[in-house]
Amino acid sequence: MKTVKLLFLFLSMFVLSGTIAADDVKIEEVDDFVGVARQSEQQRLPILLMFSAEHCTYCVRLEEDFLKPMLRSGDYDDKVLIRQIKIDGFGNIRDFDGKQISIDEFTGRYNVYVTPTVAFLDSHGAQLAPKRVGLSTPDFYGGYLDQSIETALDILRRDKPLKVKLSLLKSQP
Numbered sequence: 001m002k003t004v005k006l007l008f009l010f011l012s013m014f015v016l017s018g019t020i021a022a023d024d025v026k027i028e029e030v031d032d033f034v035g036v037a038r039q040s041e042q043q044r045l046p047i048l049l050m051f052s053a054e055h056c057t058y059c060v061r062l063e064e065d066f067l068k069p070m071l072r073s074g075d076y077d078d079k080v081l082i083r084q085i086k087i088d089g090f091g092n093i094r095d096f097d098g099k100q101i102s103i104d105e106f107t108g109r110y111n112v113y114v115t116p117t118v119a120f121l122d123s124h125g126a127q128l129a130p131k132r133v134g135l136s137t138p139d140f141y142g143g144y145l146d147q148s149i150e151t152a153l154d155i156l157r158r159d160k161p162l163k164v165k166l167s168l169l170k171s172q173p
Contacts, residue, residue, distance in 0.1 A: 027063055027067055029083070029084050029085065030084070031094065040123040043078075044157055046081070048067075048080045048082045048120055051085055051112045053115040056116060058115070058134065062141075067082055087107050096123070110131065116134065122152075128156055129149075130148060132145065
């Protein structure tokens, strides 16, 4: 009987710890880009910025199936800064240059009209790789993200050879 109770206790703790660990990763929401720009500049990392909306089920899927596992793995810590911005808000944000602008103005700059959209930016807000619009072809989406991150890193760091033709920046698969 003691063995059954100990096993139950152990399994309960295991399940609880797994639940807590699964919820510990959050995609940081940005409303002030000066800090993330400084971090990007200091670490020489591109910014993966997910444009999302409150009731977007595809945004949740992108977070849960791709972005959170990327953060949990630690494999992307030295490759990219992962952030998000909610585009259905009505407030202002602090832009890369420190000026206050509306969310509509910010999303308009990147021609974002669909969520989720993922942009790959440098510390000044310039696009480094093709943005990913929507969540098409989930089986290949992780590969597309990796390809865009590598392109952004190559362009940002410039001391590495460019692995992808610049013509790819004009379109996405």
